[in-house]
Amino acid sequence: MIQTKVLDRLRNSSVLSAAQFDKELLCELTKLAAYLQLHRFPVVHALEDKIMAAAFFEPSTRTRLSFESAMLSVGGKTISVADAKTTGVAKGESMRDIGQMFNSYADIVVVRHTEQRAVADLTEYLRIPLVNGGNGSDEHPTQALADWYALLKWRPEIAYGQIPEKFRLNIGIIGTPGNMRTVKSFLTLALLFPENVNHITIFSEMADPLGAELREMCNGSPIGINFSRDLQGSLEYLDVVYMNAIAYLGDGYRFFGEEFQLSAKSKLKDDTVILHPLARGDELSTDLDETQHNLYFNQADGAVWIRQALLLAIFDRVRNIVPDNLLN
Amino acid sequence: MIQTKVLDRLRNSSVLSAAQFDKELLCELTKLAAYLQLHRFPVVHALEDKIMAAAFFEPSTRTRLSFESAMLSVGGKTISVADAKTTGVAKGESMRDIGQMFNSYADIVVVRHTEQRAVADLTEYLRIPLVNGGNGSDEHPTQALADWYALLKWRPEIAYGQIPEKFRLNIGIIGTPGNMRTVKSFLTLALLFPENVNHITIFSEMADPLGAELREMCNGSPIGINFSRDLQGSLEYLDVVYMNAIAYLGDGYRFFGEEFQLSAKSKLKDDTVILHPLARGDELSTDLDETQHNLYFNQADGAVWIRQALLLAIFDRVRNIVPDNLLN
């Protein structure tokens, strides 16, 4: 049963940060996504009267196309800015004027921008919901929803009560949560599962990979968090490895060095799964693609459905798609 | 009552210039736009069988997205060129061959181009209607329609008979009509209201801001037109101020100097309204946004609806949306 009362909290709401989600809301949203992914209907008109603006001032094929696909396959319409170079931004236009513009053209706007503060600026004059599709080094909340949708399909029991200690998760995060948006949003959602996440290890070359804001969040969590540079030596303890294409190393982004790369030769436990938001570089060898460690293709597949679930919840159209007997 | 007989003049027609509109046609179109803006239906299929090509050889987010939004929300479909760099034009293709191409792919084409003559060249082999979305320094007729839609919503009495002299409009236009497309198209429509437009003052640093063609049009009008460089000293006489982001100063485009900027400190009359096609620069201070002088957000909001009205009239589908009892 999907708890519509919980999903109603998303009605007409903007999604700026992973911190807006509690465990209950995240779980109901993944249940809705699972329903959508299983019951892909031939023709659905649930969002037929809605227009989504995809405003990608920083280009991103995956995020843009997955939102567009999610919208179109339930009958919605899309208008798109694929590249900042084709916008007035090039002329120095302010983000809040751009927000004002979207009020007139769309019913919802998904924004990706190189600058962290762009999203907040954009909302200043905005009267329609906004979904943050990645803002600078800050947040990428819908990526984190896709990450956890994959994990909760892999191990649904994580969402329910406390599982025996030996089954609780040890999660390794390769990257710098304080300066990398996907890592930050993933970690934020990980903190929602203190009963079943045993330990989180952050692998980074930086002295302080969390930064002040996240350190405070982590300090308030019962989950044990430590830092390490020895990924290869830690693999035997990890159930989940979260990777990224690039690392933040204090003075900018670089590709990961060999010690932070994974391949079929890495000493992963038999049942360890790897998450990666893709696109990937050398850090994730393609020889892992055909192994049981590959959860990243599943994660990518699910991204469309969790975004579609989000759009349906924001527009309050869950009831137009899911049969009454599955709703509560 | 909307006069469909008047709107029928737009049936299957191209819109190249503001000069194609007389007062009657402009007013009926704004009445249709007002109906559409008020009665935004959940789902409308009026243009379901039509494809609009948005051919923006010069990028413009606002104009492109507003046309796409207008088309999509009445069921139409869109194909788009957001940027000349993604077209054969980069290879030196002629505009008339490009026009020939659109015959096969679309039912209407909206064109923006940096070159004035591109639009005329494009029509040479074209068998479908074309809407000029801005061609070089020449015209931007649908922007002018949006401008006057905002003015006629603000003061509907302008459209009907002659109002008492003290209520007639004094309009200030900041810019160079002879070389700036939005200004030229706005002025062209202003000349349709000689009964109720008392005076037009053009603020420009150029010796001859009109140029030969517009000077002749203005000379044939009973509306008094004069030129000034003293915007600040003239504000107390103006009911409407039309601004733009950049000025044409004889040898190219530049941002306006301080003497042509407006802010909440400017000595505007209490009931003066400001129009601006946006995006804006420093010439229009954001401290005016929350004041009664701000008609430019209203103007931006209405742009989608006047364009939708235009598309419906061109495709002769007004009757598919507006109830019979409102049509004449």
Next chain:
Amino acid sequence: MIQTKVLDRLRNSSVLSAAQFDKELLCELTKLAAYLQLHRFPVVHALEDKIMAAAFFEPSTRTRLSFESAMLSVGGKTISVADAKTTGVAKGESMRDIGQMFNSYADIVVVRHTEQRAVADLTEYLRIPLVNGGNGSDEHPTQALADWYALLKWRPEIAYGQIPEKFRLNIGIIGTPGNMRTVKSFLTLALLFPENVNHITIFSEMADPLGAELREMCNGSPIGINFSRDLQGSLEYLDVVYMNAIAYLGDGYRFFGEEFQLSAKSKLKDDTVILHPLARGDELSTDLDETQHNLYFNQADGAVWIRQALLLAIFDRVRNIVPDNLLN
């Protein structure tokens, strides 16, 4: 009667090469295209539940917009990458990861790429059909379908039995089939008509315009093939001239020299037709546009319909559009 059994061979298939088509399949597809072009319905929902990704890593307005238009006008939806610069490819992402991505977002993907091997790489992880929209110097199969759709509308008898010798076609191809994708794909389909194609002359400045692969194909054909540099002196023998905008001359692409240009002054036979995939340069003078030699506009007009026919056949929805009494 359209032979659905033949078209069923395209069901759920990728189209990588013109060599996948035999005469029977090509002819049934052109018959379907002709039906679609003649009976353009007001509203068709045949592909309403399908999303096409147009992945143009090399920009191409004509090919992209014609596929989008074909998809939209039968109710399908589109998501598009108009330019490689807006994709992860810029970051060095592998084509097979990109293919994996499209599995999740679309039901079919049309790809254009500068690199020949990109299309094959993309299919490695792909579970949805792919249509090659032009890959480097290799193939452009749907352009060749459009070429032959135009020729078969012009002379339908080519498709049926053997016509008297004096009516059989002498075809001139200006270009280098071994290194130009449109020319290669056109020639590949020409070899399907040995009964009614008498002779093919290839006009190129290169010593070996065919290359090994095509030479073998041509050697196996009963059609006489020869090479010449004297286009102007050969025109009196040619029934069809196939041109292109640029020539491959061994060390790269260049515009054609004067000896390979055609104009109204060229000594064409009265009933000779010219094909050109457009966009054109100086090689094809616009003074031919209004003459009976112009089959290239017809060829361009038909491209949407042959592509729509292909999409309907791949999705097995021919029966949703064509009445039963026209199907066999």
